[in-house]
Structures are given as C-alpha cells and as structure tokens.
Amino acid sequence: MSLRAELVGGSAGMPAFAVLLPAGWEATDASFTSMRPRLDAVLDQFPVANRAIMRARVEEMMATARADASRAEIVRVFAPASVAPEDFVPVSLVASWLRAPGGGSLQDVGSGLISTRGATPLDPAGTILRWGADQRSELEGGEVDIAGSGYLIPVPGQPAVGLMFRSQILRGADGAQLPDEAMSAISLLCDGIVASVRWRRG
Numbered sequence: 247m248s249l250r251a252e253l254v255g256g257s258a259g260m261p262a263f264a265v266l267l268p269a270g271w272e273a274t275d276a277s278f279t280s281m282r283p284r285l286d287a288v289l290d291q292f293p294v295a296n297r298a299i300m301r302a303r304v305e306e307m308m309a310t311a312r313a314d315a316s317r318a319e320i321v322r323v324f325a326p327a328s329v330a331p332e333d334f335v336p337v338s339l340v341a342s343w344l345r346a347p348g349g350g351s352l353q354d355v356g357s358g359l360i361s362t363r364g365a366t367p368l369d370p371a372g373t374i375l376r377w378g379a380d381q382r383s384e385l386e387g388g389e390v391d392i393a394g395s396g397y398l399i400p401v402p403g404q405p406a407v408g409l410m411f412r413s414q415i416l417r418g419a420d421g422a423q424l425p426d427e428a429m430s431a432i433s434l435l436c437d438g439i440v441a442s443v444r445w446r447r448g
Contacts, residue, residue: 254322266442272327320344336416340375344410352400352408374399393417397440410442
C-alpha cells in the first residue's frame with residue numbers, strides 16, 4: 247500500500263502536524279466541498295441498482311460528520327475519494343481540537359474517557375487513547391450500523407488541549423453487513439493513520 251504525507255497547518259495557536267494517508271484518501275474541510283466531485287464520481291460508477299442506496303448511506307455518514315463539525319473545532323476530514331468502486335468503503339476520519347472543560351487538564355479528560363468509555367492506549371508509549379464509538383440510526387425505514395472509534399492525542403505545549411480523531415465506518419445497512427475481515431482491516435487502517443501523526447517543530 248502506498249502512503250503519502252499530508253501536512254495540516256496550525257490554527258488558532260495550535261501546532262501543525264503531518265499524517266500519513268493511504269493512496270486514494272484525501273483531506274478536506276468539514277463541508278467536504280473539495281472532496282465532493284470525486285466522491286460523486288466514484289458513486290456514479292456503482293451499478294444503478296445499488297447506486298441510490300449507497301449514496302443515501304454515504305450521505306448519512308457525511309451528515310453525521312457535518313453535525314460533529316458544528317459542535318467542534320474541526321481541523322480536517324480524511325476519507326477515500328479517488329478510488330475504484332470495487333475498492334470503495336464508506337469510511338471517514340474527522341480530526342478536531344478538544345479543549346478540557348472548566349480549566350481542567352487533558353489528563354483529566356483522558357482519565358474520564360478511561361473510566362466512562364473504556365479507553366485504552368493505542369500505542370506502546372500510551373500517548374494515544376482509543377475507545378469504541380459505534381452507533382445505529384434509522385434512515386428511510388432501515389437501520390444503519392456505523393462502527394467507529396475515538397482517539398485522543400496530547401498537543402505538545404498545550405496541557406489543556408488534545409487532537410481528537412473520530413472514525414466512522416459503514417458496517418451494515420438494509421440487512422447487508424461488512425465482512426468481519428474487512429471491518430477489522432479498515433479499523434486497523436484508521437488506527438494506523440492516527441498513530442502516524444507527527445508534530446511539526448517550530
């Protein structure tokens with residue numbers, strides 16, 4: 247699998263960082279404006295019988311991501327947008343700044359995630375926390391099963407701020423289910439993207 251580095255510029259006093267993305271993945275703002283034409287082009291290549299269903303499911307995921315964006319300081323949204331239909335899986339990874347509430351520290355936030363969400367370290371050094379964030383919703387009379395995880399990374403020099411990622415993977419809809427092997431592979435891919443974050447010095 248080929249990877250490319252995506253540099254995300256600093257904002258609002260936060261440092262810049264780089265993340266490795268697989269081939270076909272792109273970074274966009276929370277509106278998905280720049281990614282939209284390529285995503286639509288991929289969806290247009292699906293068989294007519296499946297196209298409307300797939301588009302509706304992707305729209306559900308995008309709407310959820312946009313709703314998250316309205317409540318958070320979104321940095322970037324990462325998702326596959328330049329891939330062949332046979333390689334396309336609806337998945338997104340949203341990055342945002344998380345500020346500890348009430349003058350607390352990020353360590354306090356992390357302790358809360360461990361006790362309430364069952365968060366565990368993703369990396370050997372224990373600097374990245376990961377927790378489950380699955381959800382189910384109703385869409386056009388059918389149930390949509392979205393798997394996902396939350397991730398929290400401390401921001402250097404900012405004891406009260408973290409970089410948070412949230413993954414969303416369309417696991418099932420209309421009785422169709424993503425195979426366990428594919429689900430595991432996509433989850434590991436999201437883990438790997440988050441673990442690749444490196445802070446830019448200076």
